[in-house]
Amino acid sequence: MPDAVETLDRLIRTRRTTKLLDPDTPVDPEVVAGLCELATWAPNHRRTEPWRFAVFTGDGRRVLGDTIAEEMVRHDAHEAKVLKTRTKYLRSACVVVIGSIAGPDEVTTAENRDAVAAGVSNLLLGATARGLATLWSSVATPTSPALLDLCGFPEGTFAVGAVYLSHPAGTEPAGRRSAPLIRWID
Ligand SMILES: Cc1cc2nc3c(=O)[nH]c(=O)nc-3n(C[C@H](O)[C@H](O)[C@H](O)COP(=O)(O)O)c2cc1C
Numbered sequence: 136m137p138d139a140v141e142t143l144d145r146l147i148r149t150r151r152t153t154k155l156l157d158p159d160t161p162v163d164p165e166v167v168a169g170l171c172e173l174a175t176w177a178p179n180h181r182r183t184e185p186w187r188f189a190v191f192t193g194d195g196r197r198v199l200g201d202t203i204a205e206e207m208v209r210h211d212a213h214e215a216k217v218l219k220t221r222t223k224y225l226r227s228a229c230v231v232v233i234g235s236i237a238g239p240d241e242v243t244t245a246e247n248r249d250a251v252a253a254g255v256s257n258l259l260l261g262a263t264a265r266g267l268a269t270l271w272s273s274v275a276t277p278t279s280p281a282l283l284d285l286c287g288f289p290e291g292t293f294a295v296g297a298v299y300l301s302h303p304a305g306t307e308p309a310g311r312r313s314a315p316l317i318r319w320i321d
Pocket of ligand 1: 153
């Protein structure tokens with residue numbers, strides 16, 4: 136098997152979601168920008184290039200948490216969850232919020248999200264290849280105008296994830312997957 140195939144397969148199987156993140160060692164901004172660029176190589180139908188990125192470091196992480204938390208309060212979220220949201224992004228040196236812009240119709244909007252999810256996967260794999268630790272976290276208020284405004288995303292954007300990106304603070308045990316369910320039709 137060619138080396139590149141083995142390397143890629145190993146990389147895909149090595150990537151893990153982890154909370155073993157070093158919040159204190161900054162991630163090189165050029166590396167972060169390069170990972171966002173890698174994300175944009177994902178397939179995207181009609182070449183809509185639907186991805187948008189907002190990078191939070193330093194006190195920006197607290198602003199991100201507070202912005203989402205305030206929206207959760209407006210939606211009567213459980214107090215403990217709101218409190219956790221205010222500080223949870225401080226667990227990572229860098230957090231990249233990735234948005235998917237709305238399309239002119241429902242199908243395009245859905246396909247945009249599919250494309251952005253594929254882009255997030257590129258970003259995670261690129262980070263893994265560079266020895267960085269990642270966690271793809273859902274955003275509690277993915278369409279909140281205050282969040283979109285903070286991120287500089289256009290109206291109608293959906294925040295597909297907040298990716299924690301840090302130097303590792305430990306080693307996550309190896310992952311496992313069930314065998315794929317495949318029906319072969321001849
Ligand atoms: C759309 C999406 C949202 C996710 N949201 C969270 C989250 O909010 N918190 C979390 O700890 N992990 C989240 N994850 C990560 C999954 O929990 C993780 O991929 C899964 O447990 C498998 O672990 P692995 O990534 O190490 O293989 C999310 C993954 C996806 C694809």
